[in-house]
Amino acid sequence: MTFKPAPWPRRLRSQEWYAGNGRDTIYHRGWMKNQGYPHDVFDGRPIIGILNTWSDLTPCNGHLRELAEKVKAGIWEAGGFPVEVPVFSASENTFRPTAMMFRNLAAMSIEEQMRGQPIDGAVLLVGCDKTTPSLLMAAASTDLPSIVVTGGPMLNGYFRGERVGSGTHLWKFSEAVKAGEMTQEEFLEAEESMSRSSGTCNTMGTASTMASIAEALGMALSGNAAIPAVDSRRRVMAQISGRRIVQMVKDDLKPSDIMTKQAFENAIRTNGAIGGSTNAVIHMLAIAGRVGVDLTLDDWDRCGRDVATIVNLMPSGRYLMEEFYYAGGLPVVLKRLGEGGQLHKDALTVSGQTIWDEVKDVRNWNEDVILPLEKALTLQGGIAVVRGNLAPQGAVLKPSAASAHLLKHRGRAVVFEDIDDYKERINDDALDIDETCVMVLKNCGPKGYPGMAEVGNMGLPPKVLKKGITDMVRISDARMSGTAYGTVVLHTSPEAAAGGPLAVVKTGDMIELDVEARRLHLDIPDEELAARLKAWAPNHEQVASGYLWLHQEHVEGADTGADLGFLKGCRGSAVGKDSH
Template identity: 65%
Template sequence: MTKKQRVLRSSAWFGGAGKNAFMHRSWMKNQGIPDDLFDGKPVIGICNTFSELTPCNAHLRGLAEHVRRGVYEAGGLPLEFPVMSTGESNMRPTAMLFRNLASMDVEESIRGNPIDGVILLVGCDKTTPALMMGAASCDLPTIVVSGGPMLNGDFRGQKIGSGTHVWKFYEDVKAGRMSVEDFLSAEQGQSRSAGSCMTMGTASTMASMVEALGIGMPDNAAIPAVDARRGVLAQLAGRRIVQLVNEDVRMSQILTKRAFENAIRVNGAIGGSTNAVIHLIAVAQRLGVDLSLDDWDRLGRDIPTIVDLMPSGRFLMEDFYYAGGLKAVMRAISTTGTLHLDAMTVTGKTIGELVGDVTNYNEEVIRPLNNPLTPQGGIAVLRGNLAPNGAVIKPSAATPKLMQHRGPAVVFENIEHYHARVDDPALDITADSVMVLKNCGPRGYPGMAEVGNMPLPQKLLKQGVSDMVRISDARMSGTAYGTVVLHTAPEAAVGGPLALVRDGDWIELDVAGRRLELEVSHQQLADRHKAWSPPQHAMTSGYQQLYVDHVLQADRGCDFDFLVGQRGAAIPRQSH
């Protein structure tokens, strides 16, 4: 029996002898594309976030050439297209403000063009969820290829990690332990090559999530950006995407609830970024997969953190790759029975088949289960009258003795108030105080900037204080560390309880009990709420107004309300 040949989506543009097909093919031929490449060959879109303004993605133009080779080898037609690139290092006020905008760019670029399958080229942290969200809404065959981390940072013989050592060195400068000249000398040593942060920040976390979800190729998480094997991975992905199109394996068939459950557990094992919580919930919602904060707490609670990487540990992504990478981590935790080994991947193999015989080559970097960095890793979800809809903390990056703490609040109404007040010698603050930052959530900033890991007051740093409990509705960089409670929902700007906290109010944090309580009576809070008025936003026109009007809260992934759900890749109407 002859197998029926699948009708390619691109044939609606390029197939046949009609006027429209003539026009579509003719204009494309000005690039020197031969006739036969329009004759039933799958068209593979290479969705590229290359930008010199996004340093982590500045090498992706070269990586796209490796993808292109693979697509040609497998009998496809590769066509590269740019989309908005959101780099956290340069973009103000925060790249997170534009994640949803980039996802809209991706979705409409895919849907509106003759594309049968797509490779997503990503790097700096928001580009990964943005492209996955946009592609998920279209649900075509898809593979994500990350750009890879930078080589290990090095400063005077010491390994230094991107982001992590910025926070550390800057606090050393404020405390008088490091000179400004030495601080500035570390700049180039931190960024020695192309690639994204080589700590387990959000970029490396999301690259790991891509691999754990099965939507990327094996070793996607950790191959350094400048290692030739990154190019090999990209070329193999180019070959494989053509096969996925021929087999009609769509994104939704890979990104199932079981795949997301695997990713949450892996995030706990690697000590991944708290930002992954928001991003995976947003991707899942685009696919109609029910994923919540409760899933994060339930699935990650008993997973030990076994990857000894900064900011939680000692090593960096280059070391992680040489030790065996994410496959070795997944192999280790698979022995506990907590992974869905039958989850399918874009390779055509299951997770179990990919990790079944993997070796851990360095048990200092990837620790044995009986010697973890943190016995209970994952992301802890806190609830209470200060966070009715939840808040999160990363236990592996926190100080153990502060995980149960009670102290008086020192309140900063917004980030400008924090900067104006934090180093005032007259500030009434001690190591036992709880620093509270308001109005930095999705609507409040707007965009929910990475300011939740507030640097400590200079006078306390000089006393030797290295960590304090900090609470906000903001995010923090995955490269940061400390006992930092984030994503408090509802946020202050919409009248959440965080908005009502005053200097001197007592707050209790109990991570083991998953509680975050403001010791103020219900009646007092009600009275304060009557007197509360929402803050004025810095900008009230254009995209930022759209964002403020439609963004969901952190516990729901900060997507736009009108983007939740899958719209598919129905072929748009002809205009000729």
């Protein structure tokens, strides 16, 4: 793609606040001077907002205040004026009922912060998984020049000589305790090794996936995704990104110039190659909806189906993000995709260069971490989109994290009406279930939970675990943590709370899953399914007020990104009238 920079110098939007000597200008400028800024920083140089998702209650982002100082240094060096702006920060490991409930609220609030304040460009300082899509959605909605800087993954964990992947081993050890293979004391000992430095999950969970997606979309500088949080090179990346955003403002290089349909297709294929999280599906659909790109589940299946998973990281493989970075990181993966004809090489990036120019000369330093094609974890990675009478608008599954023998399966449904029903019954040895059954969880979608929590990877019943079984087919309208694994069908649309067919599945019904054929079928007559749907009435919690009410009333389905309908589309960055 050819990009033609805008003429420079020119009047910037921040000058609507600070240029001239009138009463309103002095009002805006004078108050800023109480922080000790000299008069000449208001002379028309780009004002860059560092949108910082630091919070003590977002532990993955706990080091971002220090990283922001390096961003500031880069902005000053390039002749810009940095202003740090704390923004809504939703942590998946602390927010209840789920951080996903607040992704849209964060995006809405940050969009208005960007639009309503005197900034010409933005550094999106992100980490924990919902912060990356929420800030990208906001940037897409305002279309101000923006660049992503992630906080980076934490260091590897180790327990008794074994690599410990954050999240992945939590699920593994928890199941081992239920199976009687690990004591509670050993579990508590292992806890100390799970999070041994600042940073996001060290597996290819949603945070690492979204960092990779941001880079593949062209919204971050090459190499940004994998640098460990505590590595000095992470601070260098922050500083040079600060320099770069100043030039982006001068050139008027905007998200809409970068996040094109080709860029999204690159990101979908990248997700397949890295064994990325199913959560990326929802987030990318939402981001595309904001920037005005027509992206659908069909694009996910079309672009990702024949992409081999070559990154050998948990939960699909054996290594962690540290090794991925030392092997060369995402640039190596992008080069492999380009060499295989699976990359739009001329897609533009925030560097001002094409994505191929950024990666064509990189090398792979460890072929056990970034695998050659003949040793791929799976030749058909990506995200499988299955449809049928149980999921007319689609459901998703991550083949690289699934069990091969379960990708084609027919089994008896064991139904849980909601997550509370599941928790009440799953540990009961009287539960009529075995490993051939299909576990079905309802009312956990965008409206139903509400918020669509990461409960789709339901733990197996202890009576099955004690037989040495580690996986069963599970189906829900919920999400699954990117750090989790298993043959888990997610995001079933329409969701149960919206009256989708999932709502009327009964224990004892037979369900057929055929991933190769992209089929998910409830084996009952069409007439019976229609009768059940006609008799259906909602039984999920319905909220009467507050943000939860707004969310439940306006959230769209997972198949289109679970955004609030009235937030879709780009609204621009026009400056409103000054009220002073």
